[in-house]
Amino acid sequence: MYKLSWTGGKEALEKPANALTDLLDPPADAVSMTKQDTVAEDDETAWSLEAYFQERPDSEVINTLVAEHGGLGAGFLEELPDRDWVAHSLEGLGVVRCGRFVLYGAHDADKLPDEADDIVIRIDANQAFGTGHHPTTAGCLTLLGRFSGWAPKSVLDLGCGSAVLAIAAAKLWDRDILASDIDETSIVIARENVKLNDVEGQVSLCVAAGFDHPDIAAAASFDFVFANILAGPLAELAQDMAAHIAKNGRVMLAGLMAEQEAGVLAAYEKAGFRQLNRLDHETWPVLLLVRQ
C-alpha cells in the first residue's frame, strides 16, 4: 500500500482530492482531507490531503495532476507496512448530513443529531465506496431526500458500493430494493451494512456488471434506478437503462464530472430520457432523468 500526501489550503486541495478518487489509473482506494490539529478552528490554510493506493501510482500522472492544480507542491509518496489503510484513513470522518439523511460510523454513534425528520444510516469505514463523504453520494442522497408524494414500486441501485443509496431508499420509501455491484468485496460489505441498518428483508444484493444478472432481469422493469458510477460506463449503459426502466420511470445519474455532463445527457436523450431535475455541484452534478 502507498500513501501520497500533501498539505495546503482547503480550497487548493479540494479539486485534486476529487480527481485522485476517480481520474488516476490505478484510482486511489481512499482519499481523505483533514484539518491539521494544530491550527485555529477558522483557519482554512492548513489541511492535509492523503490518498491511498494498492499499487504504486504512476509518478508522471501525479506530476500532471500537480501541474494542473497549481500550488500543491511536490507531495510526498511513501510505502506503508501491511494494514487495512483504507479503513484507517476513513476512521473518524465524522457524522455527515445529506439533506434528510444523516450518515455515521460506529465511532461517531454518540455524536448523532436529534431531529425528528432525520433518516439515520450507519455505514462503517470500509473498502466499499459510499460513506456519504464523497460529493456524488452526498448529492444523490440530497436529491433523494427532496422526493415527496411519489414512491416507486421497483428500485435498482446499480453500482451500490456500500449499499448506502439502497439503504436510504428502503428507509425512505419502505420498498423492496435490488442492489448490485460489479465488485464482489463491495457486495460482502453491502450485505453487512444492510444488516446493520435493519433492512435485510427489503434489500437484496447481487454481483453483476451492468444489468447482466438473472435477478435484475426478473425484477425489471424498474420505476427507479440509481447509478452512481463514472461517466464512461454511464454513457455506455444508456440503451440498457432504457430497456430496463418502465415508461415514466426515473434514473438518478452521478459520478460524471461537470465537463462530462453534456456527453452523458446526450447519450440518455438519444435513449429516450428527458432531464427532470439536477443537483448543481461545481465538480460532480447529479442528474434526475425520466424515460418518456
Ligand SMILES: C[S@@+](CC[C@H](N)C(=O)[O-])C[C@H]1O[C@@H](n2cnc3c(N)ncnc32)[C@H](O)[C@@H]1O
Ligand atoms: C462511485 S461508487 C458508488 C457507490 C454508492 N452507490 C454511492 O453512491 O456511494 C461506484 C460503484 O459502482 C461499481 N461499478 C462500476 N462500474 C460498474 C458496472 N458496470 N456495473 C456495476 N457496478 C459497477 C463500483 O464497483 C463501485 O462500487
